[in-house]
Amino acid sequence: MKTYGLPYKGSKDKIADKICSLFPIRENFYDLFMGGGSIIHYQLLQDNYKNYFANDFNSLVVKAFNMAIHGKFKNENRWISHEDFDKLKNIDPYVAFCFSFGNDLKSYAYGKDIESYKKALHYLVIFQDESLMKQLFLNVDFSFVHDIKDINNRRLKVKRVIDNILNEDDNRIRSNESLQSLIQLESVQRLESVKRLEIFSASYDEIKIKPNSVIYCDIPYKSTNKYEISKDFDYDKFYNWCEKQTELCFISEYNMPKDRFTCIAEFKHRSIISAKENQSVIERVFLPNHQVKDYKPNDIFNM
DSSP: OOOOSOOOTTOOGGGHHHHHTTSOOOSEEEETTOTTOHHHHHHHHHTOSSEEEEEOSOHHHHHHHHHHHTTTTTTOOOOOOHHHHHHHTTTOHHHHHHSBGGGOSSSBSSOHHHHHHHHHHHHHHHHOOOHHHHHHOTTOOOGGGGGOOSHHHHHHHHHHHHHHHSOTTOOSSSOOHHHHHHHHHHHSOOOGGGGGEEEEOSOGGGSOOOSSEEEEEEOOOTTSSSOGGGGGOOHHHHHHHHHTOSSEEEEEESOOOTTTEEEEEEEEEEEEOSSSOEEEEEEEEEEEGGGGGGOOGGGTTOO
C-alpha cells in the first residue's frame, strides 16, 4: 500500500487523497503545518501545481523531509539504543523518526524488557546477522535470511517465522517498527516535482502567500493530546490570520468556531496518534466563512 510522508504522530497519510481532493487547482500550493509531510508528498506526486511551498516550525521535521526527498536515508541501517536515542534525538532525523515511541520524536520506542529482543530482530533483518537471535531462540534456524535479498520481504518472512514460535500474548519481538519507519522514510523520494518545492521552518504567519494559491493548515488540534505544542498554540491569533486571507485557506481540525468557520467535508477514519492509541475519529476540513462563497466543490480540478 502506498504511503505518504514521514512516519509521524498524527499523520494524514491514510486520508491524504481525500483531503487533497477538496482543493482547487491553482498556481501555488502551501502546506503551512507540514508535520510528517503526507499532504505535500501526495500533492507532489499528483503534480497539479506549478509551485509548492511547505513549512513547519519544527526544524527537525523540515530537515527530515529534505533528507527523505533527496534519498539521504537510502543507506541508513543503524541500530539505535536507548542511550544513543537520548543523545541524538534532537539532531538526527533517522534516530528521532525511526526509534521514537509512536513516532513522537521524543521518547524511546522500546522498554528495557524488550530492547534486546528488538535489537536481535534488527540485526537479523537488516544485517542478516543471526547471532543475537540464536541466543534468544536456540533451536530455531534463521539461515533463510541470507537467501532473501529484498529487505521488506525478509522482514515479512522473519515475522511469519516468529509468529509461529511465540504465543499470542508475546509481543516482544513480533514487529520491527524501526524498519517499517525507515521503509516509509525511503519512500519519500524520486519526485521530479520536488524541483519546484521550497521548504521553510518558520511560523505560519511569516510565510508570504502569493496570489492564485491554495493554503492548507493541519494545525495542532485543540483540546486533544495529539500534539504537545497545542497548549502553546495561539488559536485566536490563528483564527484572525485565517480571516485575513484572500486565498482559499483549508484547515484540518476536529472542531472550529462555527461563527467564524464552515465545515466543508468530514472523514471518519482510524487515527493512530500513538503506539497505543488507535481510535475512530471524525476528521473535518474547514474554510473561513468569508471564503465559502468562493469555493466551488464541483469544479475543484479547474483553474
